[in-house]
Amino acid sequence: MPVMDLCEAKADEIQFNGALDRETVPNIWNKLTKWKPNTTQVKVDLAHVNRIDSAGLVLLLHLIEHAKSKNCHIMLTFVPNQLITLIELSNVESLFADHLNNAKVE
Numbered sequence: 001m002p003v004m005d006l007c008e009a010k011a012d013e014i015q016f017n018g019a020l021d022r023e024t025v026p027n028i029w030n031k032l033t034k035w036k037p038n039t040t041q042v043k044v045d046l047a048h049v050n051r052i053d054s055a056g057l058v059l060l061l062h063l064i065e066h067a068k069s070k071n072c073h074i075m076l077t078f079v080p081n082q083l084i085t086l087i088e089l090s091n092v093e094s095l096f097a098d099h100l101n102n103a104k105v106e
Helices: 025-034 054-069 081-089
Strands: 004-010 013-020 041-052 073-077
Touching: 013 025, 013 054, 025 054, 041 054, 041 081, 054 073, 054 081
Parallel strands: 013 041, 041 073
Antiparallel strands: 004 013
């Protein structure tokens, strides 16, 4: 079973490592629902995500909404091309428009 390690590097940054897929999302979501941001903006670093599927995409959408309900803005950084493709294929660009940093992982 793939392992996804969720690391809160700083108060204003979350880093995901590994696969962000249907096998890892339930465990991650259980952790994130308990997460209470104590800042108005949090950077989510995706540089070390080596695989992402539609479950990972949905997790990120829910993370954005969860943070928004806590008056916090999520900014995704080092967005993998695989996620950009999923966003485009799912036609949800507008939901991510204000949350994507232009820095991408090549």
